[in-house]
Amino acid sequence: MRIGRVLRHLFTPSWVLGRTFTPDVMAAIDAAVAASEACHRGEIRFAVEAGLDLPELMRDATARERAVEVFSRLRVWDTEENTGVLIYVQWLDRQVEIVADRGIARRVPQAAWERVCRTMEAAFRDGRFGEGSVEAVRAVGDLLAGPFPARPDNPNELPDRPILL
Template identity: 70%
Template sequence: MLRILRHLLTPAWVLDRVFPAGVLAAIEQAVKASETRHRGELRFAVEAGLDLADLRQGVSARERAVEVFSQLRVWDTGENTGVLVYVQWLDRRVEIVADRGIAARVAQAEWEGICRQMELAFRGGRFEQGAVDAVKAVGDLLEKHFPARLDNPNELSDHPVLLR
């Protein structure tokens, strides 16, 4: 019940305090820099709270991340190399969802390690650094398995999304 109240009573604008324009710009720059090193496509999304229907169904951060992966069309890349870094702010959960081209080569445990590091940084109030470090770590994994080619198109927006 407490979780439901927290989600319903916390305004979406709370994200603007934690992820102001400067932090969003730093995350976007990190995504751009990362994508020069590999053929993956990164999206970064932050959501303050869930709606009542999701809360009543007990939707987990992972389930919501998969839904956002679809909504943002992260799956819509030529090589199936889309990756979503999803932050569920009120539950303090981070999830990484990788498209099937990447999931076949990168173990979920590697993504989990990045998620937990980011959560640790956030608990310490290091929001920008935690996000930028996570984007770099995702890029390192993608570079290992999907190094950049000469024809390395940017198929998805690099701008982080604040879901309201």
Template identity: 65%
Template sequence: MRRAFTSTVLSAIETAIRRSEATHRGEIRFAVEGGLAWSDLRRGLTARQRAAKVFSDLGVWDTAGNTGVLIYVQWVDRRVEILADRGIAACVPQAEWNAVCHGLEQAFKAGRYAEGCTAAVDAVGQLLATHFPAGADNPDELPDRPVLL
């Protein structure tokens, strides 16, 4: 995981998030996890369920406008999940998020990690800008730096 997500790649993702958040009122978090713990695997925990836990742990739900979005990558399985807070989920259909996930998974298969991640952030940003364009008060409530779990 750390060979694919070098400091250069993490910086590129952070820059993409910062650039994206200037165009909308949403908050994007990007998290990469090597894999699930053995106990989680035994319980049959899915990538989606783990993403929901990370969504909570990182406080993505805790924005003033309920406009947080988590891009979660489970590295071992190359699974990608996008979870949106209720303010966004009511406006953006799940099929839109699934398309972004699929694009990122395809980029991973091709070994295009930085390009795939920044393209996913840009795609999420475009969806957010459509429904939640930037306003006069556009606070930055969550860290932009991706997190490796």
């Protein structure tokens, strides 16, 4: 456990996300998710978390571990075809993780998700938060469209709205 990380997480208020993930950025992500899901049968959730709580910090939780917890908490797994995908941003550590449900994990390699994460992190380093987020949603949609093309009966099973944790 690094003391700098612990202090940064404990003393940074969650409202700082609102300065970067403004209502306009959140609306753009929402629209990108809706447009993407019209092209495939996957369900995309987008979650941003400012900092971790003390219990996560004490166990030195990685962004991946936290993303899996959020995937479960948001019930991203709860789709008919097991085609839920979580794009998780751990803001203070500047890390992005994508967790795909088992129906997708069999058909889309982890390396493809990793490329999307690293591209998004690079956009964030350049200060392109909204664009990087929307581009990531589109890239996830492109990965889903091949193995899970849309059908005429393509229900929206999970909310499109991004969430600030």
